[in-house]
Amino acid sequence: MIDKIVPDLSAALSGVSDGATVMVGGFGAVGQPDALIEALIDQGARDLTVIANNAGTGHTGLARLMEAGRVRRIICSFPRSAGSVVFEALFKAGHIALEIVPQGTLAERIRAAGAGVGAFFTPTGYGTRLAEGKETREIDGKHYVMEYALHADLALVEAWQADRWGNLTYRRSGRNFNPIMASAATLTVAQTQHLAELGTLDPESVVTPGIFVDRVVHVPYGDPKG
């Protein structure tokens, strides 16, 4: 029997290695896999590259992972949110590397990795500092920048419902980066608010089919913080 449900957070993250590239879902506090981030802090892997839209706020979650010196590099679109104090300090001190990627390019690069597309041409960023050194191309009179697929070793996502096959649904704006990150990692781990019996999720409404998910952990975490 296929059963991707693991008993606890420790099992959810077993085997994550130093040097791993880790995608973290969420936009703002919504759809952010807080429990898995905390578990990653406990798990101990170091020298991580984090791919996320933001670079953490306050001193919890992603910010705490960075504060603990565990993140070597972050790839994101919006490192400076209100309260991104940990990132700011680490970056200023030269203790963390940063790759800024326009939000849509970030999403598309992640989606490309999941879809087996090696690279693509986007108009985003053409003629700007973020396209410096990148290959460009004119197609039908429009200018494009070439961007590469962005894979990860581990994706941490937050779901609303999950079943033992790993099928996932999300809640409202909690969907955001989660489905594409789930598709783009070697190991995808979902924390879910609710467990669903197999066959009770509407097959027309499953957002992430279980093929993209390796482990599911039940964390009835309540509403997004913040």
Added chain:
Amino acid sequence: MIDKIVPDLSAALSGVSDGATVMVGGFGAVGQPDALIEALIDQGARDLTVIANNAGTGHTGLARLMEAGRVRRIICSFPRSAGSVVFEALFKAGHIALEIVPQGTLAERIRAAGAGVGAFFTPTGYGTRLAEGKETREIDGKHYVMEYALHADLALVEAWQADRWGNLTYRRSGRNFNPIMASAATLTVAQTQHLAELGTLDPESVVTPGIFVDRVVHVPYGDPKG
């Protein structure tokens, strides 16, 4: 008030020009917008390029459009299904041009057009006849072929439910090419089995948001033929 619902098939296809490129959804008979294809035959536009997975079967629908001499060129993955007699005859006689595209490349080219991606690198077809003359690229030790986005002037899609904003749902394997084609055309027209009051479709389960749809026509067509 936004109201994309048009009264009849004639209104649904008004303004379609000779020389148009037309995407036709469906895989097999399921999700195929039969009523819109018939309406296109009645509408009269000539010299069409058709983008569809198949090249029609029997002497109805797409096959009839071709038989009427209205299709100059077809872009598809699988022209020879059981019963593709009209295409076979026209092709043999040199009366229709054919571009064969692997099914996944066809889907991705359509999706790219809808997503504003000018071109992309896919491993599909590398080293085969279908990649002859195409640009290739080695990325991380893997070989890719460059493929361009595929736009259309008109997309004909079949929905299960639609509301006045043009939000669409599909039924089971009727989804297939419909959502991506809806996103890739200048004018997207949906025939729908059911009309839904605005607000009655679950926002988590809308497959094609109305932003991609221009006209909706109610055709309670019953089960797929064939």
Added chain:
Amino acid sequence: MTDLVPLSRTQMASRAAQDIEEGWYVNLGIGIPTLIADHIPNGREVVLHSENGILGMGPAPAAADADPWLINAGKQQVTLLHGGSFFHHADSFAMIRGGHLDLCVLGAFEVARNGDLANWATSAADSAPAVGGAMDLAVGARRIWVVTEHTTKDGAPKLVERCAYPLTALGAVSRIYTNLAVVDVTADGFEVIERAPGVTREALQARTGAPLRFRETAHD
């Protein structure tokens, strides 16, 4: 002659809102553009998009209806109208980049007379600027409007011959709503189509970093 009376932020938002047409799909950037939502004329149905996967965004919720699962790109709680839908980030930016939005309204540090937009990095020396979705929106939407004060707090023009700040996109902006005027960006540069009360052509030109032409019919 009246005194120069710059529009307030709310008035700028309200002015821009008047020009948004029924049925348009619109993304409103953070800051003044977000205020536009509250000023779209009653009965005019406009569909608001948010980068984080929402179409059909409604206004901020009453306290009793607050839903922490439903936020906009500015991380503020919002509501969903009938007809709204949710989707993931790649699909959301497919809508943006694929030319499906009729309009995006953004803030700006500078707009050049050729439509170049600078709105993401405050200096070339800023080594960790936050770009977010600005570059995607600026190249993707069918129309880019900017709403901004006409000058910086120090009085420096924000409508300029050429942007000094790092660019967001080339030739993107087609119209600018400021606290002093409404300005179209044309092939021939800035063209004023409306001035705020008491704003003379001379006063406007003095506060602008590139030549203005005047198409407006308003009296001085």
Added chain:
Amino acid sequence: MTDLVPLSRTQMASRAAQDIEEGWYVNLGIGIPTLIADHIPNGREVVLHSENGILGMGPAPAAADADPWLINAGKQQVTLLHGGSFFHHADSFAMIRGGHLDLCVLGAFEVARNGDLANWATSAADSAPAVGGAMDLAVGARRIWVVTEHTTKDGAPKLVERCAYPLTALGAVSRIYTNLAVVDVTADGFEVIERAPGVTREALQARTGAPLRFRETAHD
């Protein structure tokens, strides 16, 4: 010495089915591969994918449960298991091309000893061949197995030194189940791991267009 007893189509499908592991995501091509679904050992949970947007495909429906809205890539009516889901064609091929399928089983005209696959065009002169999803599947799935008769109806080998037919993909195939043998494609070419009853090494080599090595322990 027994007579050479080639496997039937059903036996070939059944043989391949034994090697499909619990929890694998599997796409079964048209023809003999489709038959594999009926032979997966009871209690072994395998998730079947169909190009036209289905995961969790079940067997053909009983007449009373026939659903014309639910067909597989071969246009046959199927069912959906608990845990199944629907998605569109771009998402379906993202699964394929993105390396998410554990296995795809295809038919073949020819397989070369380096794993090259030819299964879509019957001759270089065929000007309107139907490629369908074959090329995507052949480059995308983690493993490509082929199920095919060992030779053509005319007795020509289908396991060859180099494909004569137009290629579907380079170096794609890792294992071949024929009516005479199970053959792995290795860095050193074809390696036989099993022979059908009565098939001698010599008989098998005589029906194969490239050198065979033998890893199997079966007696002659």
